Amino acid sequence: MDLRALKQFLHLSQTLHYGKTSEAMHVSPSTLSRSITRLEEELGATLFERDNRTVVLTQAGRQFREFAEATLAHWQELRHKLQNDPIELRGQIRLYCSVTASYSFMLGMLTAFRTRFPNIEVVLETGDAAQAIQKVMDDETDIAVAPRPDHLPNPLSFQSIVETPLEFIAPIIDCPVKAQLSQNPVPWSQIPFVVSEYGLARKRLDHWFRSHSLKPHIYAQVAGHEAIVSMVGLGFGVGVVPGLVIENSPLKNKIERIQTDTVLEPFDVGLCVLNRRLQDPLVNAFWQTAKDLGDQAH
Amino acid sequence: MDLRALKQFLHLSQTLHYGKTSEAMHVSPSTLSRSITRLEEELGATLFERDNRTVVLTQAGRQFREFAEATLAHWQELRHKLQNDPIELRGQIRLYCSVTASYSFMLGMLTAFRTRFPNIEVVLETGDAAQAIQKVMDDETDIAVAPRPDHLPNPLSFQSIVETPLEFIAPIIDCPVKAQLSQNPVPWSQIPFVVSEYGLARKRLDHWFRSHSLKPHIYAQVAGHEAIVSMVGLGFGVGVVPGLVIENSPLKNKIERIQTDTVLEPFDVGLCVLNRRLQDPLVNAFWQTAKDLGDQAH
DNA sequence: TTTTTTATTGCAGCATTTGCAACATTCAGT
DNA sequence: ACTGAATGTTGCAAATGCTGCAATAAAAAA
Structure with a gap:
């Protein structure tokens, strides 16, 4: 059992629809199916009663949902605490996004970030979204808002925020x-x-x-x-x-x-970062903050 | 974060020694090292302060230990409950072990199993440990006690119980x-x-x-x-x-x-089963019961 | 019956993980 | 100070496991 499986399970327990959940979780239906099956095997109990037409939570599934929610919440809470506590992060982080992004979700994101890390200075550059990926690849910015490309270059990580047609x-x-x-x-x-x-x-x-x-x-x-x-x-x-x-x-x-x-x-708009830049505590702090925000949304 | 990482972390938090823990968890030291590192990355905090000579739990580590213990306990408790609840398992399961095994740990194992599944009939055959693996491969028994072979055949799963010189x-x-x-x-x-x-x-x-x-x-x-x-x-x-x-x-x-x-x-003595036999709820029940027993021992 | 919807499975490709070996670092003993 | 043992980490090749595509199965709707 890993946290991703837990998230997938929780989402599925709400939608009760493999297609919808798999899309929302950015995996193929087959992958989701196998994730759930694995979970059931490890647990030794059936979580969903499914017929190719309908999906319903079993009694066991309901009990497991409580566990999943509690565990996930517990983990996130702990992570926050640990990230704030130890060292008061200071420094500068470079962000790149389109004007639109800066008007819309970037505002909420930055407020959450500033609340948690008041001593990190944010340098926000706006520009064409089409250049975002390249800016990250060239290490001209730490994190950029970009639409998820069809094929994500290997050294990059992507985390989606919102989908827009x-x-x-x-x-x-x-x-x-x-x-x-x-x-x-x-x-x-x-x-x-x-x-x-x-x-x-x-x-x-x-x-x-x-x-x-x-x-x-x-x-x-x-x-x-x-x-x-x-x-x-x-x-x-x-x-x-x-x-x-x-x-x-x-x-x-x-x-x-x-x-x-x-x-x-549609565009799958999200954050993009060079994997190795995540080593930097500052960059990591922003990345994780965004992740928390995303998890809360679900 | 998955459960295996949690177990490894907990063990290491007790031994404070990569070599010992990696041996106990049946992975190489390098794997363990990477497991912990991954955990730390996901969490965004350092769990162990380590110099090549000493390993000590950080403040964050102590907090995480509580989480790990709680989560693991919660998971196991839930698994028990779910395995008992739904259907009262009935049927027969075939076990194979040496006379020594039947005298020693097999007793405790069977008692735990009978308590949990009173309606499963156990057919216990004793014989030479050297034949155990073959018996399982030939499907002449469901689960056997055997020393872990140097190379485990692919269709088999192994779960160690005790090490003996x-x-x-x-x-x-x-x-x-x-x-x-x-x-x-x-x-x-x-x-x-x-x-x-x-x-x-x-x-x-x-x-x-x-x-x-x-x-x-x-x-x-x-x-x-x-x-x-x-x-x-x-x-x-x-x-x-x-x-x-x-x-x-x-x-x-x-x-x-x-x-x-x-x-x-030394011999690493444990249980051995044909992967596909784990589909059988009865066999799975025994396998999981053993796993629970093993987890409790740690 | 045919079509549509939707979860599952075979299979091949690929990413991640693993263990080995080499390495780096520290401490004990001379 | 130097040597040797102990021990955690990293480079690299190999294996394992996961993923997605496409085909399948099954059931409802047309």
């Missing part, structure tokens, strides 16, 4: 683009697109174009999702940005989301 | 052998040996002969350690048997241990 947005003001969009079918290959210069969002969009056999009309390539929102808001074309960016944008009411036949794979 | 024994009564043994140096190649026909004890002894460049004088090959004790007691020669067998032998006062320059690698 990638959405198509269009201007609300009257402009040529608006007219084109109201046609049926929509002449996608003629519509001007405002896209990221590079990065995961660009990759996903390119994939979407290919799978629709479209040769897109790229009107502008810009760096940073926020800039895309601006240009779209001004009526230059259609863009694709994470939902989070839309919600936190001051131009929110100048644009609208548009539906498409297929949905782009 | 392999000792040289000689008759006490006056006989030719006794005279030879009192010479200096001892003429090993002329002394008659009473040895196992096959099995791990034989293997270890052969190895000892080779490493001393001796061509042994084998007087008799017998099956079963108990028989060796008998023949040695009667003055037929010198033998090698596990300490446990000596202590439980009615002929204990007819023989004496003799010292040699190098000591034979």
